[in-house]
Amino acid sequence: MPNSMRYCQTCRFQLDKRGFKRHTLSVLHRKGKLIRAMLERNCITHAEIARRIGLTRERVRQLALQMGFADGRSRHAICRMERRKKEMAEFFLQAQKRGFEVEPLGARSAYINGKLCVQRNACWHDVGNSGYKYTFLSIRQPTVRFDICAWKLPDGRFLILPKKLTGFRQTTFNPEESEHLGTASSSHYYRQHIERWSLLGRPRRSK
Numbered sequence: 001m002p003n004s005m006r007y008c009q010t011c012r013f014q015l016d017k018r019g020f021k022r023h024t025l026s027v028l029h030r031k032g033k034l035i036r037a038m039l040e041r042n043c044i045t046h047a048e049i050a051r052r053i054g055l056t057r058e059r060v061r062q063l064a065l066q067m068g069f070a071d072g073r074s075r076h077a078i079c080r081m082e083r084r085k086k087e088m089a090e091f092f093l094q095a096q097k098r099g100f101e102v103e104p105l106g107a108r109s110a111y112i113n114g115k116l117c118v119q120r121n122a123c124w125h126d127v128g129n130s131g132y133k134y135t136f137l138s139i140r141q142p143t144v145r146f147d148i149c150a151w152k153l154p155d156g157r158f159l160i161l162p163k164k165l166t167g168f169r170q171t172t173f174n175p176e177e178s179e180h181l182g183t184a185s186s187s188h189y190y191r192q193h194i195e196r197w198s199l200l201g202r203p204r205r206s207k
């Protein structure tokens with residue numbers, strides 16, 4: 001750094017000698033840490049920071065730039081992403097734990113490895129007549145667009161099916177080993193797809 005420049009440790013940027021003196025008296029310097037702390041929280045807008053500190057929004061925008069923060073629009077996008085992550089359904093949280101890169105679209109849908117995934121719940125369902133009754137899990141095909149659907153089973157596991165295996169509107173299956181092979185409407189066929197995380201491809205990062 002040239003001799004005529006000064007670096008402010010608090011605000012983490014450099015100024016020339018004359019500017020530096022004025023800077024140490026400025027609102028920015030006195031509230032630098034506070035401004036930085038607020039900028040680090042992506043869900044506080046520049047306008048809100050400006051209001052709390054007593055600066056103009058434009059000034060906050062300039063400071064944020066100087067301090068190396070993303071611009072307002074990017075912060076807003078990051079904020080929305082963070083909010084979505086917080087409310088993500090169980091399947092996506094688990095996918096994340098397994099090292100998959102999850103890009104949430106909403107609480108129950110997200111891109112994982114470029115595949116559009118949705119989560120639904122499976123619930124117990126009685127099939128058959130009163131003489132011979134089976135209990136099966138009932139699943140419905142999502143009405144939205146998707147590549148992979150994960151149904152959360154009552155025991156916490158997931159039935160993970162690709163779109164091409166979901167040619168039903170509603171169907172039932174038995175998640176447990178059983179001697180009854182089931183019927184067309186109560187197939188056991190899906191059991192092998194329980195916890196079939198490999199359908200998502202390879203996790204991008206190992207954890």
Ligand SMILES: [Zn+2]
Pocket residue numbers: 008009010011012023024028029030032
């Ligand atoms: Zn400073």
